[in-house]
Amino acid sequence: DGGITQSPKYLFRKEGQNVTLSCEQNLNHDAMYWYRQDPGQGLRLIYYSQIVNDFQKGDIAEGYSVSREKKESFPLTVTSAQKNPTAFYLCASTTGGSGANVLTFGAGSRLTVL
């Protein structure tokens, strides 16, 4: 079945460590997104990529980095510069054109900083 796979589902990190969250899709979607969600809040956009080897910052990109070397993959690195990284992270993808607003989401990765 086609879909988006995020890993790991749960991740614990010590302060000062970088961590990378994986996002892989087999939907042949062009665009991919990373959102962050804090308890009781909506989703906030971190980074997005509409094509391989290109990506743009979202509203809260500071302390995060991404790469888009393959169409299927869009990993997110949470760096030590992110002041409050504990959150639920969601990856999504979509086709372009008229289907651009129908997003498919992964199951999410929950990061806890100890």
Place this chain on the structure above:
Amino acid sequence: DAKTTQPPSMDCAEGRAANLPCNHSTISGNEYVYWYRQIHSQGPQYIIHGLKNNETNEMASLIITEDRKSSTLILPHATLRDTAVYYCIVRANSGNTPLVFGKGTRLSVIA
């Protein structure tokens, strides 16, 4: 993108219809209304979208007023598994910028 307003929370009895309202009084002529839902600790799930005609699929119905300034998502026979946060988003169909998710409406289906 047009701004949307949704009530923060609603309750619905199991088996009854759940009617979730959304106001979007500044909607433009080329903007669609999209609905997503997010079950606790999962990723959001697309439900339905429409421009001006009412739409129905296997999950829900979308009723858009004639002036397009508001809409209602209808779950005809709510079950406990429909308990979730429901997001209403207004966007042009071929928008090149990412969707913005607000706080949505938290629907609690009660047995």
